[in-house]
Amino acid sequence: MAFLQLKSLIKSFGPVRVVQEFNLDVARGEFVSLLGPSGCGKTTVLRMVAGFESPTSGQIIIDGADVTGLRPSQRNVGLVFQSYALFPNLTVAGNIAFGLKVARKPSDEIATRVKDMLKLIGLPDLGERYPFELSGGQQQRVALARALAVRPRVLLLDEPLSALDAKIRVSLRDQIRDIQRELGITTIFVTHDQEEALSISDRVVVMNKGRADQIGTPHEIYNKPKTEFVANFVGTLNAFTAVVTHAAKGTIKVNDTAITVPHLREMQLTNGAQVKLGLRPEALHVGKQPAPATNLPATVEDVHFLGSVIRLRVRLGDEVMSIDTFNRSTEKPPVIGGKTTISLNPTDLILIQ
Amino acid sequence: MTIASHTDTSPRRSPLALPGWSWNWLGVVPFALFALLFLILPTIQIVFGAFRTPEGDITLRNIAGLMExxxxxxxxxxxxxxxxxxxxxxxxxxxxxxxxxxxxxxxxxxxxxxxxxxxxxxxxxxxxxxxxxxxxxxxxxxxxxxxxxxxxxxxxxxxxxxxxxxxxxxxxxxxxxxxxxxxxxxxxxxxxxxxxxxxxxxxxxxxxxxxxxxxxxxxxxxxxxxxxxxxxxxxxxxxxxxxxxxxxxxxxxxxxxxxxxxxxxxxxxxxxxxxxxxxxxxxxxxxxxxxxxxxxxxx
Amino acid sequence: MKQGTFWSWVVFIAGAIYFFLPLIATFEFSMRARRGVYSFDAYRSVLADPQFRDTLSYSVVLALLTIVLGLAIVTPTAFWVRLKLPRLRPYIEFITLLPLVIPPIVIVFGYIRLYNTASYLPLTGSLRGTDFLLMCGYATLSLPYMYRAVDTGLRSIDLVTMTEAAQSLGASWTTIILRLVLPNVLVAILSGAFLTFAIVIGEYVLAALLNRPAFGPYMVWMGGNRAYEPAALAVIAFAITWACMGLIQLLTRFQKHTSKKR
CATH class of the missing domain: 1.10.3720.10 (MetI-like)
Incomplete structure (x- = not known):
């Protein structure tokens, strides 16, 4: 049975329903991200689990016990905020010890735990500093230690990396994941950054307008998006429409080019129907490829040099598409206005419905 | 860049200014004068007066007089x-x-x-x-x-x-x-x-x-x-x-x-x-x- | 949460009673001049008193002059310190806060001793001189409020960048001060001005010890000699203070509306 269960959560503020019919089961020790644009309700879900919002209806169950009616202080849930929210009047050690002191633990136990926590977050010598003396990344690590010191049953992270610089964001992200694995703590991580969500989660919940559009592993979310919203929100997508010419074979027509897409056969499409298809930039290739790949003539419209990757904007008839190619130092980069051939593998096409 | 170079050469320093010396402090003279005349000197007058006899000699008698x-x-x-x-x-x-x-x-x-x-x-x-x-x-x-x-x-x-x-x-x-x-x-x-x-x-x-x-x-x-x-x-x-x-x-x-x-x-x-x-x-x-x-x- | 709100109401209502009772009482008291019925007799008698008009207009004129003097001293200083001498700021700020620490009665005592008829600057020797001294005293008392208001106003506009931007566009100092700085700190300046007005109007100690016929000493004199008129005066004084604060509120609200467009 799942360790943390959210059952048909609904939350309304006045007439506005910010969370609708939200269901999620999180296994013990699992790391689940809630991903979505601002205002999609992800933070509200998190705050309901923490106890700062009470659901209009639905249930929150932790380890088999219904906690829906409990106050935040009774839930034993660790919380990390975007703004760190360290207590400015307490030292780093004082912050970490806070929850233990409130629980009136013996002082030697508190001291050992604080020491362990400082070691865990890699700041063993900063216990006596005040929060204002720390960098943003250090503060957030202390906030993490403060939340973990009381050994919460669930760890909730509310956009913990959004206030940090890009480099620190990546390294702290990995550190959070390491600590989470080490402690085996059930974790919910709220973010609007798809790269963040995909890179550290066991599973991702993509939220849109208060609903969970798709719940799945990062691999599933990226490669088999269930809705157009998910397909667009996660990663870059070239979307285009095509006409089904032979449903039984899975043949479609894009810009007078017929492509046979094997996995469309099972979709029970009708001839003449319009379908929306998507293709990731990395699924397109510059240059000809042998069958079953489809080759198409294209014009380079723009070249963005991104370091390891070069992103091209190419025109195929009416469509403009993005293509990612690896940057190889020995190869000449494409030039704007140049004619080229691009190829795609039909199996990479994503049907968006 | 043009803005930065412009401000650097803008007439911030008066032509009279010597290197390392600036006339900027002149701007606070009115305030300083006012504060001196109507806040600081009157207060100093009190403090000094408390330790002087009417004839101007230094004394602690006035302060002792507070002990009534x-x-x-x-x-x-x-x-x-x-x-x-x-x-x-x-x-x-x-x-x-x-x-x-x-x-x-x-x-x-x-x-x-x-x-x-x-x-x-x-x-x-x-x-x-x-x-x-x-x-x-x-x-x-x-x-x-x-x-x-x-x-x-x-x-x-x-x-x-x-x-x-x-x-x-x-x-x-x-x-x-x-x-x-x-x-x-x-x-x-x-x-x-x-x-x-x-x-x-x-x-x-x-x-x-x-x-x-x-x-x-x-x-x-x-x-x-x-x-x-x-x-x-x-x-x-x-x-x-x-x-x-x-x-x-x-x-x-x-x-x-x-x-x-x-x-x-x-x-x-x-x-x-x-x-x-x-x-x-x-x-x-x-x-x-x-x-x-x-x-x-x-x- | 529910319980907390309940106690908040209790505290608030208790506070409201403490603060409103004296106001209601003063108003009620001021109407009791005629036996058995409420009347505006006390107000009539106050308004008919030539001394009332004289002292109030004296105080109003003095308040206006104080505001002019205070602004003339504070605004350029605050502007200049922000722009050119930021290192002096803590010291200037410290001086402007001194009037909150040194009691006004001590300051005026210093004036009397320092500027007596036997001194180099015998301000107390003539009536105009004493008026000037009183005005300076009021400007000193209002220094903390005035400086703070103007300085806060200046802080909100990032003076250095704005001035540099204006200069790079070819603006002269006069243009910068008149077209950029003043409009942006006007609300702050006016707030300081109204506060000064409210302080000066009812001030007692300075005026009494310098022996000038201001509104404050008049009120005390009435308090010692009449029964109901003082209450009427208190209502009038309160109305003046209220009007000043109301104007400040109105101005700040106006400013909020204009600055929200940022």
Whole structure:
């Protein structure tokens, strides 16, 4: 049975329903991200689990016990905020010890735990500093230690990396994941950054307008998006429409080019129907490829040099598409206005419905 | 880039300027002159006068003259009045501020309270005394209502507006709003996340206030207390208009000394004034020391 | 949460009673001049008193002059310090806060001793000289409020960047001050001005000790000699203070509306 269960959560503020019919089961020790644009309700879900919002209806169950009616202080849930929210009047050690002191633990136990926590977050010598003396990344690590010191049953992270610089964001992200694995703590991580969500989660919940559009592993979310919203929100997508010419074979027509897409056969499409298809930039290739790949003539419209990757904007008839190619130092980069051939593998096409 | 290079060559320095020397300080001369003439020199005059004989010799006799029982008593009453009204102002003002800002009351009440505090904190002085006479004086509305409706005779209970208690009650009328005005921004500075972090760690209500909110507010509270203390200590008008000169507090004695002009020893006035500066000065010194300790965690 | 709100109401209502009772009482008291019925007799008698008009207009004129003097000293200083001498700021700020620490009665005592008829600057020797001294005294008392208001106003506009931007566009100093700085700190300046007005109007100690016929000493004199008129005066004084604060509120609200467009 799942360790943390959210059952048909609904939350309304006045007439506005910010969370609708939200269901999620999180296994013990699992790391689940809630991903979505601002205002999609992800933070509200998190705050309901923490106890700062009470659901209009639905249930929150932790380890088999219904906690829906409990106050935040009774839930034993660790919380990390975007703004760190360290207590400015307490030292780093004082912050970490806070929850233990409130629980009136013996002082030697508190001291050992604080020491362990400082070691865990890699700041063993900063216990006596005040929060204002720390960098943003250090503060957030202390906030993490403060939340973990009381050994919460669930760890909730509310956009913990959004206030940090890009480099620190990546390294702290990995550190959070390491600590989470080490402690085996059930974790919910709220973010609007798809790269963040995909890179550290066991599973991702993509939220849109208060609903969970798709719940799945990062691999599933990226490669088999269930809705157009998910397909667009996660990663870059070239979307285009095509006409089904032979449903039984899975043949479609894009810009007078017929492509046979094997996995469309099972979709029970009708001839003449319009379908929306998507293709990731990395699924397109510059240059000809042998069958079953489809080759198409294209014009380079723009070249963005991104370091390891070069992103091209190419025109195929009416469509403009993005293509990612690896940057190889020995190869000449494409030039704007140049004619080229691009190829795609039909199996990479994503049907968006 | 063009903007940066332009500002570098812009005529910031006067052509007269020598390298390393700037005429910029000339800009504060009017202010400095004003402060010197009407704030600093008068104060120095008092301080020096307190240690000189009328003939100009240095002496400690004036200060020794402060040790008279009536002056010591007045000083004690003044300090007590200032301490109690400042403490009361701080505590009640904080309570009201919390109620209005954090207590879940409609935000209209908050705006109204803050506006009213702006008025009431400046309502010190003579009109305030009249207002309290009209309220709790012998013919005041509360006195009469209590007598006629409830049969409570305030003066028989020992209450007298023209007294220490009465004066404290009146002083609170401007002390509390002053506290509200100063502490409101500090309360706004308490982040919601602090409270939520505390709650999720098991500390709610009183525990949160004791461990987080009050320590964070402490420097502001101390500062306001020192300000309220000085505010009450130097106040003359309310006390004069309320009690005439029947209640002897230090500023009223000084007032009488200055007004009387016929002093046996004019330099006693200097000594009293110096004593007042010394007390508010010490109060502020204590405040500065306490604040620097309480603010270790601030930049 | 529910319980907290309940106690908030209790505290608020208790406070409201403490603060409103004296106001109601003063108003009620001021109407009691005629036996048995409420009347405006006290107000009539106050308004008919030539001394009332004289002292009030004296105080109003003095307040206006104080505001002009205060602004003339504070605004350029605050501007200059922000722009050119930021290192001096703590010291200037400290000086402007001194009037909150040194009791007014001590300051005026210093004036009397320093500027007496036997001194180099015998300001107290003539009436105009004393008026000037009183005005300077009021400017000193209002220094903390005035400086703070103007300085806060200046802080909100990032003076250095704005001035540099204006200069790079070819603006002269006069243009910068008149077209950029003043409009942006006008609300702050006016707030300081109204506060000063409210302080000066009812001030007692300075005027009494310098022996000038201001509104404050008049009120005290009435308090000692009349029964109901003082209450009427208190209501009038309160109305003046209220009007000043109301104007400040109005201005700040106006400013909030204009600055929200940022």
């Amino acid at each position: 029982p009536n002056i010591l008593h007045a000083a004690w009453v003044s300090i007590k009045l200032s301490l109690i009204s400042a403490l009361g102002g701080c505590i009640i003002g904080l309570g009201l501020a919390i109620a209005v800002i954090r207590g879940g009351l409609p935000s209209v009440l908050r705006d109204a309270t803050m506006t009213f505090s702006g008025v009431a904190s400046n309502f010190a002085g003579v009109p305030l005394a009249f207002a309290f006479i009209a309220t709790l004086g012998r013919l005041g509305i509360v006195t009469l209502l209590l007598r006629d409706l409830l049969g409570i005779n305030l003066s028989a209970l020992g209450f007298n507006l023209i007294s220490f208690t009465g004066l404290t009650l009146a002083y609170l009328y401007f002390q509390i709003p002053l506290m509200l005005l100063i502490i409101a921004p500090a309360l706004d500075g308490l982040k919601r996340e602090w409270r939520e972090a505390a709650e999720s760690l098991g500390a709610e209500g009183i525990e949160y206030w004791r461990r987080v909110a009050l320590p964070v507010l402490w420097p502001s509270l101390l500062g306001t207390f020192a300000l309220l203390f000085a505010n009450a200590f130097g106040a003359v008008a309310t006390a004069m208009a309320l009690t005439g000169s029947s209640l002897s507090i230090i500023p009223i004695i000084l007032f009488a000394q200055i007004r009387g002009d016929v002093l046996q020893d004019p330099h006693l006035g200097y000594a009293i004034a110096f004593g007042m500066i010394a007390i508010t000065g010490i109060a502020n010194l204590i405040y500065i020391i306490l604040r620097s300790r309480a603010e270790r965690w601030l930049k």
